[in-house]
């Protein structure tokens with residue numbers, strides 16, 4: 001199980017190796033462009049083809065659906081419009097991307113190493129990907145990942161950061177090693193409190209030593225059977241932008257706990273103190289505050305289970321239908337660690353609500369599907385509002401809930417516009 005980490009030998013200015021690097025760079029540029037790089041051998045060293053530059057190319061570069069919305073390209077932050085989340089299982093190309101730093105480059109699956117260490121580990125062990133795949137049973141779950149900042153755009157006063165609307169959420173079918181099985185293998189001491197992750201992405205500043213993000217979860221969450229160290233999404237290797245070749249997935253918790261490009265886990269005897277665990281990051285005021293209020297770090301608490309929420313994925317907002325036509329409506333609902341128990345829709349701005357069926361999840365921590373028909377009383381403009389409630393008796397608010405400095409946890413009802421024409 002313990003494997004040696006080999007350093008790449010050979011000097012870069014060795015002409016054969018240079019030729020090799022050049023050929024592989026050209027090859028990967030060609031595959032990013034999705035076509036042959038004709039005359040590629042004449043491209044000067046270091047020159048990036050224009051076709052690979054610019055904002056509109058995230059789709060090619062990251063193999064994402066071209067109609068996702070680009071919020072930021074340094075680092076990549078790309079969300080999925082509601083109507084593109086209609087699949088019950090989110091496809092790789094429709095899965096949102098939330099990066100805090102630069103994506104790792106030149107990943108070699110064969111030499112990838114996961115190190116498990118920390119104050120509270122019994123045996124420090126390094127695993128190769130093959131070790132992980134061969135030594136542990138493969139577990140598969142469909143899991144909801146929602147960024148803590150999803151819905152940030154609605155807070156007032158505005159919160160800095162990516163202005164996510166509704167699309168920083170996904171529910172893919174993840175497969176890999178159960179974190180629990182891994183922890184059993186290394187052994188955890190009685191004083192273990194937290195599992196922290198480290199990833200291979202690099203700091204935007206270019207610093208080689210600064211951590212980008214290093215978060216984690218309490219041991220109790222890590223030991224749940226659905227907590228995965230995944231190497232597959234929907235039966236395929238994980239897309240580069242979503243954490244290839246190895247990532248954590250903690251369904252129902254803020255996306256930031258689901259570390260990508262994971263190469264080290266630390267079993268800690270205290271709450272993990274990696275980058276973005278403290279201060280104002282991924283934390284909200286422990287007690288509610290007035291909008292715009294400054295909150296001292298000591299009064300901020302770490303976000304754990306995400307709140308109950310839903311999204312209408314069909315039709316697209318703005319849809320026009322004929323008078324007398326019934327409108328099919330579809331979407332998903334989720335409630336962090338809890339179950340969605342009730343789904344309601346309103347076409348009169350919340351004056352009255354119609355309860356509609358909500359399907360059970362594919363497994364715990366997967367979102368739940370709803371679909372129904374709506375009839376409208378006559379011509380005109382309408383809004384369809386959707387409201388989910390959890391088995392803990394919590395419901396989505398109609399207006400933006402508790403303001404907080406970084407704009408997390410907006411679970412207000414999703415609304416779409418519908419026009420009924422004669």
Ligand SMILES: Nc1nc2c(c(=O)[nH]1)N[C@H]1C(S)=C(S)[C@@H](COP(=O)(O)O)O[C@H]1N2
Pocket residue numbers: 095096097098099100101145146147148170198199200201212213241242243254255256257258259260261262
């Ligand atoms: N190493 C690493 N892991 C990371 C991040 C990151 O920037 N670096 N972003 C986190 C955040 S904030 C979120 S919401 C999720 C997003 O996962 P996705 O990009 O696969 O949708 O990844 C998390 N894991």
Ligand SMILES: [Mo]
Pocket residue numbers: 098146147148149254255256
């Ligand atoms: Mo996030």
